[in-house]
Amino acid sequence: MEQTAATPGEASGAPAGRAGPPVPVRAVSGESPAGSAGAVGPLVRGLEVLRVLATGPEPRRHPGDLARVTGLARSTVDRITTTLVRVGVLRAEGRELLLAPGAAELGNAYLASCGLPELLGPHAASLAGTLDESVSLAVPDGDGVRFLTQSARRRAMAISLRPGELLPAGHCAAGALFAAGRDEDGPARGTGTPDRHRRVAEARARGFAVDDQMIEPGLVAVAVPVRGPDGAVVCAVGVESHTSRHSAASLEERALPALRRTAAAMEEALASAPAATTHPAPPVATAAGAREDALKEELGAGFLRSLARGLDVLRAFGAVRGPARLTDLARLTGQPRATTRRSLLTLRHLGYVQEEEAGFRLLPRVLELGYARLSGLTLPEIATPHLVDLVRRVRESASVAVLDGDDIRYVARVAGSRIMRIDIGIGTRLPAYATAMGRVLLGALPAAERTVR
Known part of the structure; x- marks a missing residue:
């Protein structure tokens, strides 16, 4: 796991085409x-x-x-x-x-309350490692599909579905599964198109759904439902790939058996989860009043x-x-x-x-x-505003670095306004043992790993 450190002084967010314009907040009851x-x-x-x-x-x-x-x-x-x-x-x-x-x-707060990332995330990560493909969890949200987590693979053509991102239900495999689960005995809810009704009927009959470049050109996916103890569809787990690696048919053949085993393991995890609990201590604001x-x-x-x-x-x-x-x-x-x-x-x-x-x-x-x-922000994007504030208060340079092997690598930096200063560029590597940030990061490692280093 990447370790990070920030110190003052010198070293010693929707992919294009998916999201529409903002829509005014609506009341679910239809009233203002x-x-x-x-x-x-x-x-x-x-x-x-x-x-x-x-x-x-x-x-x-x-x-x-x-x-x-x-x-x-x-x-x-x-x-x-x-x-x-x-x-x-x-x-x-x-x-x-x-x-x-x-x-x-x-x-x-929602992710902790529903518990799905905590309960099912490890199963999704394991499946991603087995198949060497990206794996995501999604839940229904009105007429859309909201993604909760994704275990992505690092590639030149990466599949990026950010946590919290909303997609139209008719444009992804998970949407067909949710529509099939809402109306087991009849046609899909809503007007829809004949093609969408066909996809929902196929998902209901086959128990899985395939996305052949409906979200974006080049993106293919296969998804299966995950049901709770009461039999209702709780979420969908999907495997995403690129047409440079798989066609929709080959991804289905490759991923579906393991995907079904993972869904079964997820359903066991949901069935064995403890009943609703409340933490005893208020985590929101001890002195809110x-x-x-x-x-x-x-x-x-x-x-x-x-x-x-x-x-x-x-x-x-x-x-x-x-x-x-x-x-x-x-x-x-x-x-x-x-x-x-x-x-x-x-x-x-x-x-x-x-x-x-x-x-x-x-x-x-x-x-x-x-x-x-x-969730789409990078570590430097998150850290830089805080570094700016820190530099303003202490009037010294501030940096963020990560542990990279036996070295530290600078990933964000804000220089102080001094005549004499040390210029350290983003990406600079320095020996971890010889720098303050490096020693902090080495000290945070497990004892066995510290000994090896």
Whole structure:
């Protein structure tokens, strides 16, 4: 595993053609969320602004652009973005706004709550190693297919399906499987095309589906369903390849037997998983109330407390496996039950939460709130803004390096503004034992590996 280190001083996010334009946030019930009884208006508007930043074609936006796209007043956008910046979901660079790593916490909450990556990810990684092809897990999300994880193979023609990415159900193999599972005894739900109805019928009859360059030219895939203990389709596991290696037919022949064995192992893992659990300690914000009070006192009307509280409710789902009870979410966030319930009802109207008999369940649509865009960032892209802030505070150069054999390799660097400085380019290698970052990384290795080195 790559080890990373950052130190001050000298050394001693959708592939093109897949995503459409952003669509306004919709209420699953068909009514306007802002006009729904009990809806939290600032939370509705705040998530709309966040979604535009997360799904729009440009990762950076001026507040005026956000006002134009969302139809909100500029003063409202300013209050929303001020709040989102202060709670760590957005960051400001000059007059531009973009997602901050804290936005990934919302998607992480869904992934932890559903438990699928943790339970099924190792099986997918093992299959990828066996077949030497990319393997992904996907779940249904409305009329689309949302990808959760991918165990990719490093190649010149790499198959890149980012976690959180949404694809139209009719354009991928997993979509046919989900449509077949929704309506076992009749035609596929929705109008659809005759070709799509044929693919769904084939998937239902054969128990698997094939994607012959429907997503993109050159991409072929085969997928099978993974069912939960109740027999319902929980997710799909798929193998993706390129036409330079396989045709759709040859990939089916090569991958399908192992794919079916892996799906069976995944179903066993789901059947033996423990019942829904709640972590005893609040991981969201130990002093959430004190933090909110301080921000409200500092920013006054510029801080939207109800928006911050709604985001805390989303994060709290990460501490609960399976449906979460209102009482647990209120305890985890430190909020009154009535306040928590208002946030949950608003999130339900927006399609991010589903209410069940056992409680509330976070839905995969939460991944649209920045997870897909942030999951595509490289380590240097994530680290550089933090290095800039560090250099500004300590007035020294700052770097990030990874362990590469017996050396360290610089992957990100921000130089301080000094007359005398050491220029170290990205990609520079230095002996690990002779540098501070190298010794930190060597010290973090397991004891047996440290001895070998």
